[in-house]
Amino acid sequence: MGRGEELSDFQRGRVVGCHLAKKSVREISALLKMPRSTVGHVIRRWKHEGITTALPRSGRPHKLKEEDRQVLEKMALKNCPTSVEALTAEFQSVSGARVSTKTVRRKQHEMGLRGRLSTHTKPKGGDAEPHGRRAV
The missing domain is CATH 1.10.10 (Arc Repressor Mutant, subunit A)
Known part of the structure; x- marks a missing residue:
């Protein structure tokens, strides 16, 4: 659990x-x-x-702050068909944060964006039968 x-x-x-x-x-x-x-x-x-507060956790801090993550999400949703390299370059010019394409790709994956297509879009081909059944 x-x-x-x-x-x-x-x-x-x-x-x-x-x-x-x-x-x-x-x-x-x-x-x-x-x-x-x-x-x-x-x-x-x-x-x-005598402690009621949560103690700090070990580990490396996140590369992107929450504000940077929100900017990246807006840019990724706005420019959905762009490549990760282009998105990384645009993000670095806008936010000033130095990140690699691997970091941008990982954050996109965490946000639910897979490749160049968003998982938020509806699948194409609306004429398919529900549950994979075909008409006989």
Whole structure:
């Protein structure tokens, strides 16, 4: 099972606040609509370590900031039939960020853009039968 979204500092503070107000883990879970295991983990960590914030993760930071990713997405959707090399050159001139074509291709793939065609477009040939069935 994959991990869910990380809790914000505010959400962790609410859990600890409810705990200090003498609410049970089950009550806090129902009140804040969080799994009981998450509530229990936040409370245990607060009791043992005094920490309610998420610690920084290890690893290399992302090359593109969120703003750069949004610019790239707009450019890719606007200029859908362009090559990755042309898109990379245009992106570098607009944003000033130095990125490789491999990074641009990876980000396009994460955004759901495969090759030169967007997965957001409808498939051509609308006369096909649904579910692959042919008329007899």
